[in-house]
Amino acid sequence: MSISLPPSFSYTLPASNVFVIGLAGGADSGKEAFCRVLIEQLQKNQVVDSSKALLLHLHDFYRELTEDDRVRAANGLYNFDHPDAFDWDLLAQVMDDLKERVATKFPKFDFATKSRSYETRPKDLESPSVVLLEGIFVLYSQRIRDRLNMKLFVDVDDDARLVNRVARKVAEPSPDSVDHILTEYIRFVKPAFDDFIQPTKKWADIIIPRGVENITAIELITSHAADLLGRQQQPNSTRPSRINSSSTVLQEMLSTPTSNASSTCPSPRSLSRTAVLNSAGGNNGSDPCSRSSLNSSPIPRKDVLSGSTDSLYKPVPE
Template sequence: MSVYIVGVAGGSGSGKTHFALDLQRQLGRDNCTIIYQDNYYIDQSHRFDGDGGSVNFDHPSSLDFTLLAQDLQKLRKGLDVQIPIYDFKTHTRQKETILCKPTKIILVDGILILNSMEVRCELDESIFFDTPEELRFQRRLHRDVNERGRTPEGVKKQFELQVRPMHNQYVEPSKNFANTVIKDLGEYSDALQNFCQKLMPA
């Protein structure tokens, strides 16, 4: 089976995960699998010092991109992989893993995937969501408070001290590696339709 790997990148809260899920729904789970960068965080429990503290989760060094690239290589060869699970409440990797089997299309979702040369080398194509900062912040605030047990104060502090500067230094420049850059909802709809037609032609 031929495996086609697409990177879906952009800042935190840019809409990339929404797009990946929309695309997966259109293509079908039997044909399309999503792999999330967030599963590949390195254990930070020994360094975590509180909500909005000094651990920088938006720096490339906080992620195991070597393992992600290796897993993509295995999937392309038709091999199963065991994807790690990162617990954002304890900041540890769980003992359990997620069994991931190769499908025709693999979507790789993450803010820094295009910053990593190791991961970029495994992508057949990539798309970047270039979304205004205020909208990205509001989406991240909602996610971190409701899904990750964070406080609004901690999320805001982290955004100002880490997320914004890391976005400007690492995420934003990485859009130059993308094949497609999306800036508004009109482009979103067109891109979704185009990818569906390209990846699973009638």
């Protein structure tokens, strides 16, 4: 029995031998924690060692702020939760340098000073086998999506993300007041998620409910990366691919007995264009034969800056 996999999924290691995983999701959904657990599992399973796994943060690729921007940021009026706040050209260049194994400098954004500096990684990190890029808008830009071999989306409840945000902000060395945190959330964070981040879920190969708590998703992704990197390191190996093997973790979790193996429509529990993983298995609630909901649609845009202190962050037509 074969498994129906997302058509956009990259089944082979790219020619550059660098496997790039992109992880998107709402603010404070635990994206960085998920990436770190995934790296630990890759190392634990001897897929890569510590010098061959690189974690990039989208928030380090914020644009340089002008003096006016700094004034707005100091007054809580600069919107860091908008696609236009990021330097997509710089991110694309760094990703290309990594794939081409060209020495590059990595940006580092300091939120205290609202300034960007650059750092050079140790030489043993210049040629990673696995690169993980995490951030709220990782799946927003097609230029970046085209550079990803695996696209993930962490799906965490809005209330849980707000609780995580409040807990994180009040625990910082210079904590914000709860009123400030909630105002920022209402003005920038929540509208950005609804208008920009949530729509990018359709580009994900795998949607991960509950984030880092979803052990099943971590095992699946680790297994897939191990399969690709393992075959690349052992080109003469006759070991069958886990994706095609009838005894794989993938099939145990996602396949079900069927009396019509030749059916052109995959089983409801087969991986569809967007695979939703949870510990109990199951599908994403949509018709596996339907692709109408997957058609690309334009994502609305907004001004990166709010107009005045008491103005709410509202859509502006193009």
